[in-house]
Amino acid sequence: MARGARYRDGPREAGDTRARRSVPSARAQTRVRATVRQQRGMDVSEVDVIGGDEISGGDVPDEDTIFRWIAEVVDKGVRRPGYRADEWVERWAAERFGALGMRDVRLEPVEVRRWEPTEWSLEVTAADGSTTPVDCFPVPFTVPVDGLDVELAAFDPDAPDAVAGRASLYDVTLLRVPGNLMATAGSLPEGTTAASRSLDVESTLAGEHVLPFGIEFQQVLEPSMAAGAAAFVGVLHEYPGDSCQYYVPYDAIERALPGVWVSGSDGARLHDLLAAGPARVRLTVRSEVRAATSHNVVGELPGADDEAVMIASHHDAPWASAVEDGSGIALVLAQATYWAALPPERRPHRLVFVLQGGHMVDGAGLRRYIDDHRDELASAVLEVHLEHAAREFAERTDQAGHQLQPTGLATPRWWFTSRNPDLEAAVLDALTLEQLDRSMLVAPDAFGDQPPTDGALYHTEGVPIVHFLAAPFYLFDAMDTLDKIDRANLVPLTRATIRIVESTRGVSAAAMRAGVVTSQ
Ligand SMILES: [Zn+2]
Secondary structure, rough: OOOOOOOOOOOOOOOOOOOOOOOOHHHHEEEEEEEEHHHHHHHHHHHOOOOOOOOOOOOOOHHHHHHHHHHHHHHHOOOOOOHHHHHHHHHHHHHHHHHOOOOOEEEEEEEEHHHHHEEEEEEEEOOOOOOOOOOOOOOOOOOEEEEEEEEEOOOOHHHOHHHHHOOEEEEEEEEEEOOOOHOOOOOOOOOOOOHHEOOOOOOOOOOOEEEEEEOOOOOOOOOHHHHOOOOOEEEOOOOOOOOOOOOOOOOOOEEOOEEEEEHHHHHHHHHHHHOOOOOOOEEEEEEEEEEEEEEEEEEEEEEOOOEEEEEEEEEEOOOOOHHHHHHHHHHHHHHHHHHHHHOHHHOOOOOEEEEEEEOOOOOOHHHHHHHHHHHHHHEEEEEEEEOEEEEEEEEEEOEEEEEEEEEEOOEEEEEEEEOOOOHHHHHHHHHOOOOOOEEEEEEOOOOOOOOOOOOOOHHHOOOOOEEEEEOOOOOOEEOOOOEEEEEHHHHHHHHHHHHHHHHHOOOOOHHHHHOOOOOO
């Protein structure tokens, strides 16, 4: 089904009749809402039409256009903070903002640490004296090392001292959770069920969701450091796709322990060698860390009033990453394109578009933006963060090795939403109308004090939020390529976000905050 209005570049000509999606009539939409609310035990008399509702009068970019933006970004190469490709994206995004007629388009500096590995190798020598190379990738921001020759020891949490002075062979296993786990996590009313806060039309959401972190999250090196290890050899145990290109941790802490990642299959081989007798490794990592200046790309569109809805993502990435966050950049551009085509009074509030830098250096751009704009945050009605239009992939192992294949589903979609019941209802309505199956309303504290997004700290600053996030296992890996993009849902995600932004019409920043339920 063609779900988006056709879009093409260039000014609209007189008599231009662009095909638009036939939007369900207001009555049909009301019926959908009534059904949804009834299913969720909500009061049907509350059914309303959100702010005029029809998505028209502007241009919703079509799927090909949004996908082309992602492809253009990915094509420029690895976008780590301070890398040339990321600097290119900053200029490109600013030019796009300007071309859409945004005002006050600017690049706000963000100081970052720029890490670049230039050479790395790992060799293992078995008890029989044979030496073989092992594919590896340096653990980001770990100290360089030149030909460190040291005994290898398997890390055992019950006897960590065994790795003291040795290379710690440390298994990291990605977390596997039920796909709907987040729907009931955090501060929610007693008795909340996953069904009341998720869209699970095909009943797939309770299935396994492989997260991009192990139980250690970013603290992968700490157990080995605490045990006095001389080096870290991290094994990506049972990691789908059997890769070693895992860009974690990304907190940009320069740790004194030299380290590399190896694949699960290579890790199993190393464990086997150790079981047969003593083994040694020889490790070299050359890398450079230096200061660099990244930027937050910011542009604004005036609206019905001067309070703001922020629409944001981040532009940097661990690799040439498509999903992380080529998709976020493109979803923000899609919003900018739609809202820019409307007259100011059709925008519910002033709209502030932000593409933050430095996500991969501990959210440096987010911290910088908040520090630079803290005075303005009280007048933000809503901060919408858009991250990761992601297809779900799973591994099928056959004679050809570890094959990744799409499951035909979207990676579970988390919609971290401030606990204002009107806002929650608007988000659920938008997701339902756009048929974004496998979506969940998620409490902002479902994962800890703040959502695990690039916009995390807006929540801690008291700004009402809607943060879209999907967390596929491949998020920090070089395997995050264009085939991972949930292409068919780029337009529905865009339309749902338009509805969510539109739902804030007539709602002041103070009213939005006052409506947040602070306790259970
Ligand atoms: Zn992201």
